[in-house]
Amino acid sequence: xxDIKTTGPFLVVSIAALLTLAEYYFVxxxxxxxxxxxxxxxxxxxxxxxxMATGRSFLYHMREVRRRAVGTWYYxxxxxxxxxxxxxxxxxxxxxxxxxxxxxxxxxxxxVGGIYVVVGMWMISAVFRTFRVRSLYTLGSVVALCLxxxxxxxxIGESVAGLPPVASWxxxxxxxxxxxxxxxxxxxxxVYYGIRxxxxxxxxxxxx
Amino acid sequence: MASNPLAxxxxxxxxxxxxxxxxxxxxxxLPIVIPAPVADTSLRAYxxxxxxxxxxxxxxxxxxxxxxxxxxxxxxGMIAQFKHMVRKxxxxxxxxxxxxxxxxxxxxxxxxxxxxxxxxxGKDYVNLGYFPxxxxxxxxxxxxxxxxxxxxxxxxxxxxxxxxxxVKTAADFKIGFDxxxxxxxxxxxxxxxxxxxxxxxxxxxxxxxxxxxxxYPHTVVGMILGIRGCADYERLIGEVGTGVAxxxxxxxxxxxxxxxxxxxxxxxxxxxxxxxxK
Amino acid sequence: MVPIEYFIGLFxxxxxxxxxxxxxxxxxxxxxxxxxxxxxxALVFSANVIRVQGVQALVAGxxxxxxxxxxxxxxxxxxxxxxxxxxxxxxxxxxxxxxxLSIRGHVSADIITQIRVSLTxxxxxxxxxxxxxxxxxxxFAVFTLMVFTFSREHKGILGWVGKIGRxxxxxxxxxxxxxxxxxxxxxxxxxxxxxxxxxxLLPL
Numbered sequence: 001x002x003d004i005k006t007t008g009p010f011l012v013v014s015i016a017a018l019l020t021l022a023e024y025y026f027v028x029x030x031x032x033x034x035x036x037x038x039x040x041x042x043x044x045x046x047x048x049x050x051x052m053a054t055g056r057s058f059l060y061h062m063r064e065v066r067r068r069a070v071g072t073w074y075y076x077x078x079x080x081x082x083x084x085x086x087x088x089x090x091x092x093x094x095x096x097x098x099x100x101x102x103x104x105x106x107x108x109x110x111x112v113g114g115i116y117v118v119v120g121m122w123m124i125s126a127v128f129r130t131f132r133v134r135s136l137y138t139l140g141s142v143v144a145l146c147l148x149x150x151x152x153x154x155x156i157g158e159s160v161a162g163l164p165p166v167a168s169w170x171x172x173x174x175x176x177x178x179x180x181x182x183x184x185x186x187x188x189x190x191v192y193y194g195i196r197x198x199x200x201x202x203x204x205x206x207x208x
Numbered sequence: 209m210a211s212n213p214l215a216x217x218x219x220x221x222x223x224x225x226x227x228x229x230x231x232x233x234x235x236x237x238l239p240i241v242i243p244a245p246v247a248d249t250s251l252r253a254y255x256x257x258x259x260x261x262x263x264x265x266x267x268x269x270x271x272x273x274x275x276x277x278x279x280x281x282x283x284x285g286m287i288a289q290f291k292h293m294v295r296k297x298x299x300x301x302x303x304x305x306x307x308x309x310x311x312x313x314x315x316x317x318x319x320x321x322x323x324x325x326x327x328x329x330g331k332d333y334v335n336l337g338y339f340p341x342x343x344x345x346x347x348x349x350x351x352x353x354x355x356x357x358x359x360x361x362x363x364x365x366x367x368x369x370x371x372x373x374x375v376k377t378a379a380d381f382k383i384g385f386d387x388x389x390x391x392x393x394x395x396x397x398x399x400x401x402x403x404x405x406x407x408x409x410x411x412x413x414x415x416x417x418x419x420x421x422x423x424y425p426h427t428v429v430g431m432i433l434g435i436r437g438c439a440d441y442e443r444l445i446g447e448v449g450t451g452v453a454x455x456x457x458x459x460x461x462x463x464x465x466x467x468x469x470x471x472x473x474x475x476x477x478x479x480x481x482x483x484x485x486k
Numbered sequence: 487m488v489p490i491e492y493f494i495g496l497f498x499x500x501x502x503x504x505x506x507x508x509x510x511x512x513x514x515x516x517x518x519x520x521x522x523x524x525x526x527x528a529l530v531f532s533a534n535v536i537r538v539q540g541v542q543a544l545v546a547g548x549x550x551x552x553x554x555x556x557x558x559x560x561x562x563x564x565x566x567x568x569x570x571x572x573x574x575x576x577x578x579x580x581x582x583x584x585x586x587l588s589i590r591g592h593v594s595a596d597i598i599t600q601i602r603v604s605l606t607x608x609x610x611x612x613x614x615x616x617x618x619x620x621x622x623x624x625x626f627a628v629f630t631l632m633v634f635t636f637s638r639e640h641k642g643i644l645g646w647v648g649k650i651g652r653x654x655x656x657x658x659x660x661x662x663x664x665x666x667x668x669x670x671x672x673x674x675x676x677x678x679x680x681x682x683x684x685x686x687l688l689p690l
Contacts (some may be wrong), residue, residue: 005571007576016582017589020513024590034672036355039348041554042583043341044358044540045576047532048558050340054532055565056527082522085347090530095308095338096361100530101316102491104309109277110495110680111516114502114579117677121506122668124228124461125221127667132476137656138510142469146661149462153668155244155436156459163495170317170661173619177626177657180600181651184627185634187596194589197581205581225506232678237687274503278495281672282595308531336529344580347587359538389669399591403599424595425603450679457675465667476501 010200017198058083143172220471227324230466242456253410253430256383257292264382265299265375267407268314269397271388272304278281278312281414283317284451285438289385289412291320294325296376299371300333301381303357306393308338311361312454314387316454331370337361342393346400350378369379378405383429402427410442434458494686499677600627626654 016038022028023035061076068198069076090100102184158164172200196202235398260266276283280477293300300360315322327333336357339345353375359365365393366372374380384407385395394411400411403424412432432441435458438451501516538556544551557576564573605623629651632644640648682688 009574012578013582017586020586052530086526116673129633141660154615157428181627181630187592
């Protein structure tokens with residue numbers, strides 16, 4: 001019994017993965033139908049997973065309110081009220097409803113934009129602190145940053161002769177080449193990890 | 209020895225932030241137009257859309273996870289693209305793999321453009337709504353749209369929508385657009401929809417992902433990059449709007465960033481020189 | 487006349503920006519509002535997907551949909567102590583399909599396509615300059631891969647290749663940093679514009 005409990009899910013991983021791979025590499029209507037069905041099932045399961053994750057978050061805040069956590073319990077209460085109200089509005093109206101879209105547009109949208117501004121400001125000050133020329137490598141980084149900003153991102157650089165071709169060269173040759181290498185390496189790593197998962201050699205999928 | 213207040217990182221940080229906000233505001237208020245040639249990526253995007261036969265069906269994926277709030281960076285570019293699409297009477301299927309709200313917001317911005325062109329829902333454009341699962345949903349969508357989406361975002365069965373009778377898989381689209389601010393979803397779109405079905409794709413992004421076009425040069429046929437891309441597209445279609453106005457402010461804030469890098473290095477070398485003398 | 491929504495948006499925007507000064511109560515209120523909205527958003531569209539693609543299909547006669555709905559309910563057992571192991575089965579299905587899609591996508595787009603494009607870019611050029619650039623691009627890709635090769639010590643030729651690869655990577659990081667930073671700088675411009683429009687300094 002214990003064997004099925006522990007080994008069964010790994011077997012399901014392998015079978016589902018092999019079926020989905022077979023659909024891509026082999027021609028066969030039964031394989032295609034089965035893989036397509038599995039794909040649409042996964043979308044529904046992912047929706048349930050999202051509900052599970054949000055439920056966990058809600059439970060955490062409920063605990064904070066119950067124990068009257070100093071300095072935060074009233075924010076947790078506001079969080080819970082908001083979730084209940086917005087969920088009711090969104091379910092009643094559907095996500096296309098006017099009130100729901102209004103809230104997303106004017107509250108969520110502007111707040112997220114504000115957070116991005118804060119992050120942007122921190123990035124500018126991070127550039128001040130971290131892009132220091134301590135070696136030849138960091139000199140390359142700093143020079144590339146300046147050249148790229150003025151030669152590519154900002155059109156005013158195109159009035160300075162020679163700058164755009166250098167920035168274009170950095171973009172087309174150096175960035176392309178290096179990131180191609182990184183992508184290939186990452187792709188090989190992901191494929192390797194995927195094959196390990198299919199062969200049931202990766203035991204950490206379901207936690208420790 | 210008295211400490212130099214400017215050398216303290218805390219003060220420096222606040223100085224940089226204040227300079228950034230003030231200079232951006234001043235640049236937005238002053239009516240300076242910076243001479244700006246069109247970027248190659250924007251021109252390629254424009255030419256790709258121009259090359260699509262009139263009346264074709266196109267796919268738009270609204271993949272910005274935070275939707276399209278007011279004063280969003282990509283809005284002028286999106287509106288310019290819609291204006292371009294309606295000129296050629298391209299029929300539009302809209303979908304999202306990031307959030308359901310983004311489509312409503314985007315269609316809100318495009319509403320006046322579509323209405324002016326006489327576009328009719330169901331016949332000229334369809335909103336299929338949101339599908340969770342990111343790349344899994346993209347793969348399922350591209351394989352068989354009707355199997356994944358039995359109805360549109362408003363609950364109407366796809367069989368009742370004339371436009372959807374002509375579309376079964378991703379191969380039925382002539383060109384794809386992905387509007388996102390994260391390269392992760394755009395790469396997923398390219399991997400799961402564009403490459404398998406050889407769908408020429410135009411990506412619109414807010415600055416990040418400038419390198420995506422070089423990884424998939426035969427598939428990603430153009431990119432609209434941030435404020436500059438939006439300004440370029442507005443100029444290419446001949447209808448200048450807020451995109452061009454924001455370019456000056458973009459110059460200002462980028463100068464602050466490069467200036468802080470230069471300032472950081474100057475202070476660093478001054479400190480090193482000071483230590484060397486000791 | 488500036489609509490009231492602009493001022494409501496401005497309240498939340500300035501609340502988020504107040505973090506630049508310090509972590510104020512205003513910021514915390516805005517932060518928790520954002521969190522609540524995001525969680526409600528996730529709940530709403532998940533429920534919508536389950537309703538439209540699962541329940542409605544089941545009610546319409548597609549009885550096989552009972553399987554994904556049952557598997558979905560099993561996911562929720564992760565919240566109940568003692569029966570968490572039941573959630574491993576639907577997660578296994580998701581992991582299996584996701585792994586296969588990953589392999590499919592990455593093999594074709596990240597390995598085969600990149601090798602093909604590197605070679606065709608290198609050898610499909612007509613002018614000497616573009617041929618040189620194409621070859622350099624392919625070489626830089628190889629050098630970058632060599633930086634991450636740890637099965638041999640970086641000495642001799644491999645050492646030099648690694649050094650050049652590291653330099654190329656650092657230059658690429660600088661370019662990427664500029665590009666990534668610009669995402670946030672674009673947001674700064676548009677949010678400052680929003681503030682100016684709301685307070686009336688810029689036209690609507």
